[in-house]
Every structure is written in structure tokens, then in C-alpha cells.
Amino acid sequence: MANIYDLAYDLEKGLRESEEFQALKNAYETVMNDPSTKQMFDNFRDTQLNLQQKQMQGEEITEEEVNKAKQVVELVQQNEDISKLMEEEQRLNTVIGDVSKIITKPLEDLYGEEQQ
Amino acid sequence: MANIYDLAYDLEKGLRESEEFQALKNAYETVMNDPSTKQMFDNFRDTQLNLQQKQMQGEEITEEEVNKAKQVVELVQQNEDISKLMEEEQRLNTVIGDVSKIITKPLEDLYGEEQQ
Ligand SMILES: [Ca+2]
Ligand SMILES: [Ca+2]
Numbered sequence: 104m105a106n107i108y109d110l111a112y113d114l115e116k117g118l119r120e121s122e123e124f125q126a127l128k129n130a131y132e133t134v135m136n137d138p139s140t141k142q143m144f145d146n147f148r149d150t151q152l153n154l155q156q157k158q159m160q161g162e163e164i165t166e167e168e169v170n171k172a173k174q175v176v177e178l179v180q181q182n183e184d185i186s187k188l189m190e191e192e193q194r195l196n197t198v199i200g201d202v203s204k205i206i207t208k209p210l211e212d213l214y215g216e217e218q219q
Numbered sequence: 220m221a222n223i224y225d226l227a228y229d230l231e232k233g234l235r236e237s238e239e240f241q242a243l244k245n246a247y248e249t250v251m252n253d254p255s256t257k258q259m260f261d262n263f264r265d266t267q268l269n270l271q272q273k274q275m276q277g278e279e280i281t282e283e284e285v286n287k288a289k290q291v292v293e294l295v296q297q298n299e300d301i302s303k304l305m306e307e308e309q310r311l312n313t314v315i316g317d318v319s320k321i322i323t324k325p326l327e328d329l330y331g332e333e334q335q
Binding site: 106107108110111112113114115117118119121123124127128131195198199201202205206207208209210213214 | 222223224226227228229230231233234235237239240243244247311314315317318321322323324325326329330
């Protein structure tokens, strides 16, 4: 019987070497290595995080904040390096979601079978 | 380069065949195969879920409900089959938490390194 941790490290290595992860890494580094693009991306992430936190805490979001957020989104969508990064993030998230479904299947089978 | 999905299925198989998963499966089946123990366990889970939902929706939890929940917990703790099941759930959750940390390490490394 193979050791679970060895199998997990094999998977980690496979993810790290995958075309999807390497493409994300390249897209991320392209954004990070251009100071003005990096600033735009950081600003976008900060704005998103800030609005999410306000929503979770039930704080009111002003019309001005909504408009500012929309402007920031429009700005990053026009930047091809950031668009590429967001696309690659989406692609890797899909792979990781699939992996997560595969490895939680034993538990799902166990807890599912009695409930029918 | 190994295929990510093949590696994920290898890990899934390893988890399914692991001592930890087999022990959880046995503990779960012991509880499920004894109708009075199963009822006690279902009652415990329903009570927990109900209180969690009320908390999340900001509803008030009455003193009567708190006392009832405490009684249900005391009851299941005295049942050795349910205690064993909860112990095995905890043990497998630790393994799955470790696996999750291992396989998300590439992303953590990527997004972590630029933020220092
Ligand atoms: Ca550029
Ligand atoms: Ca018994």
C-alpha cells in the first residue's frame, strides 16, 4: 500500500510541473515585473478585497465605491497581461477543483451511501 | 511529465486503501448498523446542523435549545461506537488537511514570494 503523503507529494510535483501551473507562473511574473501593471493589479485586488470585507461585515457600500470598483475592473480588463493572468488563474482553479473532487470521493461515497 | 489527473486518482486510491480511511469506514458502519446508535448519531448531527444554521443566520438560540444540545452531546460521548467514529473522523480530517496543504504549496509559493 502506497503512503498517502508520498502520493500527495507526487501530485504536488505534477501540479508544479504542469503546463497549467507554468503558464500561470509566467503570466504572474509578467504582471509583477512591470511596475505600472503590478500597481494596477494590486489596486484591483485591494478594491475587491475591501468590498468583500464590507459585504461580509454588513457595512453599507456607497455608490461612489461601486463606481470606483467598476472603473478599476474596466481598467484591468483592458490590460492584456492582467487579463491573461486572470484567465490562467481560472484555468488552474478548474484543475484544482477537479483534483479536490477526485480525492474527496472516498468520503463522499462513504457518507453518501447510507443516506439514500 | 505525469498527468495531474492520473496522480490525483493514485492519491484517491491511496486514501481509500489507507488504514485511516478503512478504520473510519468500519467505525461508520458499526454506528449505521445499530438502529438505536444510528438514531442517536443522526439526532446529534441534526442538532449540530440546526444550531449552526441559526448562528449563521443570526437567529437567537434559546437557553432550552442550548441545554438540549448539551444533553445530546453528553449522550453521544457516552456511546463508545459514536465516540470511536468521531475520533476516526478527526484522524482522517488531519490527513486530508495535511494533503491539502501539500498540494496547494505551489500556489502558496507563487503568490507568497512577491509579497515580501
Ligand atoms: Ca506590458
Ligand atoms: Ca453498540
